[in-house]
Amino acid sequence: MQRVNRGAKLVSAVVLSGAVLLAAETRKEFHFTVGARPTVSVTNQYGSVSVKPSAANLVSVTAILRSDKVEIDKGQSGNRIDVLSHLLDGANAENGRVDYELVVPGDASVILTSTSGPLRAEGLHGDVTLEGANSNVDVREIKDAHVHVKTLNGPITLTNIHDGHVEITSVSGNVTLVSVSGPHVQVNSNSGWIHYDGDFGYGGEYYLSSHTGDIDATAPQDASFDVTARSVRGKVENDFPLQPKHTPFVVKAGSAFAGTMNRAASSVKLFSFSGKIHLKKR
Amino acid sequence: MSCAEFQQVLPEMLEGDRNTEHAAHLASCSACSDLISDLKAISEAARQLRASDEPSPRLWNSLEIALRQEGLIRQPQREPALVSSRARWPWGWMVPAVAALLVGFGIMKYERGSNQPSETARNEAPVAAAPTVAVVPASTSPAPRISRDDDLQLLEAVGTRSPEIRAQYAADLNHVNSYIEDAEQSAQSDPNDEDAQQSLLNAYDQRAMLYQMALDRSLP
Numbered sequence: 001m002q003r004v005n006r007g008a009k010l011v012s013a014v015v016l017s018g019a020v021l022l023a024a025e026t027r028k029e030f031h032f033t034v035g036a037r038p039t040v041s042v043t044n045q046y047g048s049v050s051v052k053p054s055a056a057n058l059v060s061v062t063a064i065l066r067s068d069k070v071e072i073d074k075g076q077s078g079n080r081i082d083v084l085s086h087l088l089d090g091a092n093a094e095n096g097r098v099d100y101e102l103v104v105p106g107d108a109s110v111i112l113t114s115t116s117g118p119l120r121a122e123g124l125h126g127d128v129t130l131e132g133a134n135s136n137v138d139v140r141e142i143k144d145a146h147v148h149v150k151t152l153n154g155p156i157t158l159t160n161i162h163d164g165h166v167e168i169t170s171v172s173g174n175v176t177l178v179s180v181s182g183p184h185v186q187v188n189s190n191s192g193w194i195h196y197d198g199d200f201g202y203g204g205e206y207y208l209s210s211h212t213g214d215i216d217a218t219a220p221q222d223a224s225f226d227v228t229a230r231s232v233r234g235k236v237e238n239d240f241p242l243q244p245k246h247t248p249f250v251v252k253a254g255s256a257f258a259g260t261m262n263r264a265a266s267s268v269k270l271f272s273f274s275g276k277i278h279l280k281k282r
Numbered sequence: 283m284s285c286a287e288f289q290q291v292l293p294e295m296l297e298g299d300r301n302t303e304h305a306a307h308l309a310s311c312s313a314c315s316d317l318i319s320d321l322k323a324i325s326e327a328a329r330q331l332r333a334s335d336e337p338s339p340r341l342w343n344s345l346e347i348a349l350r351q352e353g354l355i356r357q358p359q360r361e362p363a364l365v366s367s368r369a370r371w372p373w374g375w376m377v378p379a380v381a382a383l384l385v386g387f388g389i390m391k392y393e394r395g396s397n398q399p400s401e402t403a404r405n406e407a408p409v410a411a412a413p414t415v416a417v418v419p420a421s422t423s424p425a426p427r428i429s430r431d432d433d434l435q436l437l438e439a440v441g442t443r444s445p446e447i448r449a450q451y452a453a454d455l456n457h458v459n460s461y462i463e464d465a466e467q468s469a470q471s472d473p474n475d476e477d478a479q480q481s482l483l484n485a486y487d488q489r490a491m492l493y494q495m496a497l498d499r500s501l502p
Contacts, residue, residue, distance in 0.1 A: 086285075089312055133447075133495050150491050152454050169484075169491055171454045188484040190457045209484055211461040230477060232468060248476065271477050273464050 024067045024095075030074055030083075032059040037126060038079045040104050041111040045085055047097040049114060053106040053123040060103040067095035137173075155192070174213075189213045193275070197282075200225045200266040209271040217270060218280040226264035230256040233274040239281040283307045288314050296321060433459075440496050454492055461485040 034057055042049050047066070054060075059081050063072055069091035073084040085098045093116065104110060109127040112119045118136040121128045127146040130137050132154050139147055140159040147166045149156050151173040158166065158175075164182035168175055174192040177185070181201030187194050189210040196217040200206055202224065208215050214234075219225070221240075228247055229236050235254055242259025251258055257279075270277050288295075288307050295304055295318065308315050433455050441448040462485040468478035 086313075089310060131495070134450075150495075152492060152495060153450065169487055171457055171488055171492065188487060190461055190485075190488055209481060211457070211464065211481075211485070232464075248474075271481065273461070273468075273481070 026065040026068075028061075028063045028065065028072060030061040030063075030072075032061075032076050032081050033057060034059055034076075034081065034105065034108075035079050036105075037107045037109065038081060038105060039109045039111070040081045040083075040102065041113075042083045042100055042102065043085065043113045044098055044100060044117055045087060045096060045115050046093045047085070047099045047114070047117040048120070049100045049102070049112045049117060050120040051102045051104055051110050051112065051122070051124070053108075054103045055106070057105055058103075059105070059108070062101045064099045066097040067091075069095040070098055072098065199223045200268055202265045204266045206266060206268045207271075208269070210275045211272070212274045213272070214275045215270050215272055215277045216280060217268070217278070218282050220282045222262065224262035224265035225268045226260045226266070227268040227270070227279065228256075228258040229270040229277050229279060231272045231275060231277050234272055234276045236270075236277040236279075238279045240279060285311060285314055289317070292317075292321070296325070436493060436496055451492070451496055455489075458485060458489045458492055461488065 036057075038059065040051070040059055042061075047064075061074070061081075061083055063083075065072070069088050071086050071088065073082075073086045075082050083100070085096070087096045097117070099117070102110075104124070105126075106124055107126045108124060109129075110121055110124065111129045112121065112131070114132040114135045116132070116134045118138065119130045119132055120138045121130065121142070122138075122140045123142075125143045125145055127148075128139060128142060129146075129148045130139065131150045133152045135151060135154040137149050137151060137154055137156045138159075139149065139157070139161065142158075142161045142164060144163040145165070147158065147161055147164050149158075149168045149170075151170045153172045154170070155174045156168055156170060156176070157178070158168075158180050159178045161177075161180040161182065164180065164185070166177075166180060166182055166185045167188075168186065169188045170190070170192050172191045173189075175187050175189055175194045177187070177194075177196045177198065179198045180196070181198055181204060183204045185204060186207045187196075187209065189208075191212045192210070193213045194208050194210060194215045196206070196208060196215075198219065200219055200223050206225075208217065219240075226245065227240075227242065229238065230249065232255070236257055238257050240259075240261050242257070242261055245259050247256075247258040249256065270279070283303050283306070285307075288304065288311070291299075291304065308318065436455070437448055437452055440451050462482065465478055465482035465485050468475060469482050472478065
């Protein structure tokens with residue numbers, strides 16, 4: 001009987017604390033009318049930011065504030081919208097958290113910044129700039145735009161990015177690129193690995209580099225590229241029947257390879273100091 | 283009193299014209315009190331700059347860190363335009379002047395240094411004489427390439443705002459510095475190695491990113 005009472009008290013306490021948390025949460029909505037190609041910037045210390053497209057010339061911001069230790073500064077200056085989570089005294093990662101969901105015109109340029117909250121942008125054809133120290137970054141369905149991502153440790157995933165000017169820098173976050181193509185695709189990693197799975201497009205430049213992280217690139221048999229791959233202290237592997245080509249460095253079996261595949265439409269450069277490099281055939 | 287109102291009266295505040303309303307806002311708003319501290323640090327650094335014809339690299343670094351802490355030399359798109367920059371920080375006109383001074387001193391030091399043979403050049407004369415694209419930062423550069431002082435200052439700044447992420451930044455700095463060392467060695471052993479030179483730029487990009495994120499005022 002005593003055990004039952006203790007259980008009931010525990011459940012009550014959990015329900016009560018949940019209710020208190022829910023009560024402290026605040027939902028806020030803001031709407032801004034904008035013109036063509038607006039710029040939307042969100043700076044959030046803790047919490048997620050997610051951006052989706054809409055057909056209307058309207059920027060809608062829905063924010064869930066975890067407590068009154070954080071407030072939202074917002075402003076519109078012409079065609080530019082700025083949203084900023086403003087931490088107040090006593091705020092921390094829990095009570096200073098704000099989760100944002102934005103709906104923006106498809107041609108909007110978005111700039112999202114966070115320390116630890118996940119950042120997500122999808123379905124846009126305006127420029128996308130995402131920066132987060134530990135943020136998990138997910139960008140998908142972007143066309144004909146610049147995609148710039150920077151993280152220290154957060155993993156980065158890009159999916160279905162076409163005709164993109166892609167630049168990624170991360171110290172130890174893993175980078176995954178799936179169906180990413182464009183005139184310029186560059187990944188600068190340190191200890192995080194880089195996975196590329198796509199066809200290297202047509203006529204683009206692809207440069208994937210790391211310090212110690214492994215680099216895997218997977219492409220179909222009919223992909224058309226010119227590749228040089230080199231690892232100073234690591235190993236390299238290649239599954240493609242490449243045609244030999246001249247290189248500015250000495251090609252040592254097992255640590256470098258170079259060659260062309262089909263019509264060599266795109267240029268692919270894979271470089272690491274001590275990471276393993278593997279060019280795989282799908 | 284709001285932050286915007288407070289920042290409009292910053293010049294008077296810094297000159298000592300402080301009333302109870304200002305003091306109350308300062309006591310309750312860490313952002314504005316940090317801003318005041320940063321401005322005082324910059325003002326102090328500027329005084330040192332005036333007093334010396336040739337500031338040491340250490341001063342250059344401390345100024346750079348102070349400017350970064352203030353958010354004045356981060357990427358422009360990161361700057362939220364909630365209020366006009368003049369209203370937010372009326373001393374903005376000083377920034378180009380300080381930046382021009384810094385660049386001027388940097389060029390002076392670089393030119394003076396490049397006329398003198400460096401340690402590396404003396405030891406490896408044939409390599410230094412080889413034609414190469416001057417992408418590798420010269421060893422005579424005014425600022426040290428890997429400065430433990432810089433890193434300690436950075437970690438100190440991070441630690442005061444958020445002690446729990448200090449260790450993480452320390453680990454990241456080690457990664458980046460290790461990358462720089464490897465790329466430098468590689469570039470020095472073969473100055474024509476474009477991959478090594480590009481890697482060195484990449485490594486420095488990472489370092490710049492790390493510093494920018496660590497010192498960004500908008501982040502904890």
